[in-house]
Amino acid sequence: MVAVVLDPYDHRFHWDPYPFYRAAREHDPVYYYAPGGFWLLTKWDDVNRAFRDHKTFINTGALALEKDANEKLPYPLFIASDPPEHTRQRAVLAPLMMPGALAKLEGYIRQRTRELLQPHLPHGRIDFVADLACFLPMDVISVLIGVPAPDRDAVRGWADALIAREDGQIDLAERNVAGYMSLAQYFEEHTARHAHAPGEDLLGAMLRAQAGGAMSHTEVVGNLILLAIAGNETTTKLIGNMAYRLWQHPQQRAWLCDDPGLIPRAIEETLRFDGSSQILVRRVAHDVTVRGKQLRQGDRVGLCVISANRDADKFERPEEFDIRRGSRDHMAFGYGVHACLGAALARLETRVVFEEILRQLPQYCIEESGLRRAHNPNVRGFTHVPATFEAPR
Numbered sequence: 598m599v600a601v602v603l604d605p606y607d608h609r610f611h612w613d614p615y616p617f618y619r620a621a622r623e624h625d626p627v628y629y630y631a632p633g634g635f636w637l638l639t640k641w642d643d644v645n646r647a648f649r650d651h652k653t654f655i656n657t658g659a660l661a662l663e664k665d666a667n668e669k670l671p672y673p674l675f676i677a678s679d680p681p682e683h684t685r686q687r688a689v690l691a692p693l694m695m696p697g698a699l700a701k702l703e704g705y706i707r708q709r710t711r712e713l714l715q716p717h718l719p720h721g722r723i724d725f726v727a728d729l730a731c732f733l734p735m736d737v738i739s740v741l742i743g744v745p746a747p748d749r750d751a752v753r754g755w756a757d758a759l760i761a762r763e764d765g766q767i768d769l770a771e772r773n774v775a776g777y778m779s780l781a782q783y784f785e786e787h788t789a790r791h792a793h794a795p796g797e798d799l800l801g802a803m804l805r806a807q808a809g810g811a812m813s814h815t816e817v818v819g820n821l822i823l824l825a826i827a828g829n830e831t832t833t834k835l836i837g838n839m840a841y842r843l844w845q846h847p848q849q850r851a852w853l854c855d856d857p858g859l860i861p862r863a864i865e866e867t868l869r870f871d872g873s874s875q876i877l878v879r880r881v882a883h884d885v886t887v888r889g890k891q892l893r894q895g896d897r898v899g900l901c902v903i904s905a906n907r908d909a910d911k912f913e914r915p916e917e918f919d920i921r922r923g924s925r926d927h928m929a930f931g932y933g934v935h936a937c938l939g940a941a942l943a944r945l946e947t948r949v950v951f952e953e954i955l956r957q958l959p960q961y962c963i964e965e966s967g968l969r970r971a972h973n974p975n976v977r978g979f980t981h982v983p984a985t986f987e988a989p990r
Contacts, residue, residue, distance in 0.1 A: 599620060599623075599624040599625075601617075601620050601621045601624050601625040601628060602617065603617055603618070603621055603628050603630060603637055603639075603901075604630070604632075605630070605637075605662070605875070605876060605899070605974035606632075606633070606762060606764075606765055606766055606767050606974055607764065607765065608764040608765075608970070608972050611970045611971075611972055611977065612970055614875070614903070614904075614977075615903075615904075615907060615916070618639055618901060618903070618904035618907065619904075619907070621637070621639040621901075621904065622639045622640055622904060622908060626638070626639050626640045626643065626888060627639075627643065627887045627888045627889075627890040627892075629890075630899075632767050633662060633663070633664070633767045634664060634897070635662055635664075635896065635897035635898060635899055636890075636892055636896060636897070636898045636899065637876070637898075637899045637901055638887065638898060638899070638900055638901060638905075639901045639904040639905065639908075640888075640904075640905065640908055640910070641905040641906075641908035641910060641911040641928075642908075642910070642911075643887055643888070643905075644900045644901065644902060644904075644905040644928060645905070645928065645932060646887075647879055647898065647900050648900070648928065648931060648932035648933045648935070649932065649933050651679065651680075651933060651934050651935065652679075652882060653881065653882050653883065653885050654879035654880070654881065654882070654898060654900075655679050655879060655880050655881075655882045656676060656677050656678060656679050656683065656879060656880070656935060657677065657678055657679050657880065658677070658880045659677060659878040659879050659880040659897060659898075660674065660677040660878070661769075661878060661975070662876065662878055662897060662899055662974055662975070663767065663768050663769050664768070664897070665768055665769055666769060669769050669773075669774050669777075670769075670774070670777050672781055672815055672818050672819035672822060673813075673815055673816050673819045674819045674820060674822065674823045675687060675690075675816065675819070675820055675823070676823060676827075676935065680934065683934070683935070684934075685811060685812075686812060686816060686820065687938065688811075689802055689803060689806040689811060689812055690799065690802065690803070690820070690938055691938060692802075693741070693798070693799050693802055694799075694938050694939060694941060694942060695941060696941045696945070699941055699942055699945055700945075702737060702740070702942075702945065703945060703949060705737070705740065706733070706737060706945065706946055706949045706950075707949050707952075707953065709732075709733055709736055709737075710729070710733060710949055710950050710953045711953060713728065713729045713732055713733060714729065714953060714954070714957060714958075718957065718958070718988060718989055719988055720988065721985055721986050721987060721988040722983070722984070722985050722986075723958070723961075723983075723984055723986070724967075724981055724982060724983045724984070725836065725837055725840040725954075725982040725983075725984060726833065726834075726836070726837040726978075726979050726980055726981055726982045727980070727981050727982075729836070729950070730832075730833045730834075730836035730837050730950070730982075731753065731833050731980075732749075733832075733833075733836075733946060733950065734828060734829045734832040734833050734836075734943075734946055735749050735752065735753045735825075735828075735829045735833075736749065737828075737942070737946060738824055738825065738828035738829055739752070740798070741798050741799040741800070741824070741828075742787075742798065742799050742800040742821055742824055742825075743787070743791060743796060743798060743800045743801075744787070744825075748783070751779075751783070752780065752783065752825050753825075753829060754776075755776040755777075755779040755780045755783070755825075756776065756780065756825050756826045756829055756830060757776070757830075758772050758773065758775065758776030758779075759773050759776035759777045759780070759826060760773075760776075760826065760830060760971070760973045760975070760976060761773070761971075761972060761973065762972050762973055762974065763972075764972070777822065780821075780822045780825055780826075781818060781822060784818045784821040784822060784825075785818055787800075787821070788800075788804065788814070788817055788818060788821070791804060792804055795808075799824070800821070803816075803817045803820060803821075804817065827937075827939060828939055828942070830873075830971075830976050830978075831873045831874055831939075831943065831976060832873070832939075832942075832943045832946050832947065833873075833978065834873035834971060834976055834977060834978020834979065835864075835867065835868070835872070835873040835943060835947055835978070836946075836947055836950055836951075837978050837979040837982045838867055838871045838872075838873060838977070838978050838979070839863065839864065839867040839947065839951065840954070840961075840963070840982055840984070841871075841963060841968075841979065841982055842867055842870065842871055842918055843863065843951075844961065844962065844963045844984075845918070846918055846920075849863070849918070849919070849920045850955070850959070852920065853920070853951070853955055854955050854959045857952050857955065857956075859920060859923075860948050860951050860952060860955075861923070861944070861948055862920050862921065862922070862923030863920040863923075863951070864944055864947050864948060864951075865922075865923050865924060865925055865927070866918060866919060866920045866922050866923060867918075868906075868927055868929035868930070869906045869907075869912070869922070869924070869927035869929065870906070870907070870918045871903070871918075871977070872902065872903050872906065872927070872929035872977070873929075873976055873977055873978045874902055874903075874929055874930070874931075874937075874975065874976065874977075875901065875902070875903050875974065875975055875976060875977040876899040876900065876901050876902070876974055876975050877899070877900045877902060877931055877975070878897060878898070878899055878900070878975070879897075879898045879900060880895065880896065880897055880898065881893060881894055881895060881896040881897075881898060882894065899974075902927075902928045902929060902931070903929075903977060905928055906927045906928060906929060911926075930943075957989065958984075958986040958987075958989075960986060960987060961984040961985070961986040962984060962985050962986065963982060963983070963984045964983045964984065964985065967981055967982075967983035968981060968982060968983075969981040
């Protein structure tokens with residue numbers, strides 16, 4: 598029997614978890630992480646089943662892998678609920694997150710991307726995360742929820758503090774809770790300032806829903822916290838991951854430079870091959886057996902989507918990065934009734950960013966010695982992706 602070790606809190610694991618996931622898929626696909634007291638599912642079929650069977654693998658009470666999360670992080674997030682509560686809240690947000698509704702943001706996203714790139718062009722150096730990707734998604738989400746520009750650095754800092762984990766930290770730390778509560782306090786005040794005259798953005802939609810009884814005040818604040826985290830961190834890390842993988846595969850990057858119409862296919866392959874959402878959390882509603890293992894009512898379960906997306910039983914050549922694949926049959930944005938509401942926005946932002954990067958600095962070279970990882974069990978990506986390029990004349 599091969600000894601399998603999966604430790605989503607080990608900083609070394611964050612650098613390259615894929616060999617560990619492969620060993621788990623082959624030898625212990627329903628893995629029990631004893632230090633944290635939760636299960637990890639690593640095979641495509643099992644993860645997909647859990648997404649589809651949302652009455653067995655529920656979101657209610659599954660805010661995070663940490664056992665104390667629901668007590669320490671008190672505001673309700675709609676992703677941590679199930680129908681009919683989930684359906685009621687999603688109906689408020691979904692119309693504004695569809696591709697057609699988001700299309701009007703493309704001009705702003707392109708303008709802001711160019712503004713963020715411009716100061717670095719004369720010097721031939723840029724950090725794709727610290728100088729670009731950590732700002733753009735927060736700026737876009739801020740437009741949707743009315744956060745003014747002077748406040749955005751603080752909001753992003755609190756979100757970063759919430760998700761950061763020390764090496765081996767398996768419970769929420771004071772820093773994490775303080776980041777969360779700072780976001781909560783900010784959005785309590787933010788909603789109070791806008792309640793008298795809701796706009797036509799996401800914030801306005803939620804405030805009108807609250808006034809009409811379709812959403813509670815704590816749900817509004819909780820969902821603003823969620824948007825500040827999920828709408829920022831996952832897209833930030835996706836941009837960094839894609840910049841890195843395209844640099845590793847210069848021929849494929851050249852294809853995109855020659856034909857920018859292929860960029861959406863490259864985004865899908867990055868999502869499959871090295872997506873920024875590593876583990877999504879569920880809780881077991883009633884006892885269930887998965888591959889001979891008994892999961893008990895109340896158990897927490899991590900759905901390892903980045904492992905499932907490399908399952909050889911689902912994908913040919915799963916360990917190869919190939920933008921020609923271009924399929925959307927991955928689960929980087931979840932699946933089923935709880936599929937990520939921000940998927941279209943993430944795709945839009947990432948497409949525009951790489952249209953501009955590959956147009957203005959197509960031959961960038963990443964400095965591997967400067968790469969730095971984010972450390973979180975759920976989100977996979979870099980905090981720093983430094984690169985050099987030939988400065989435009």
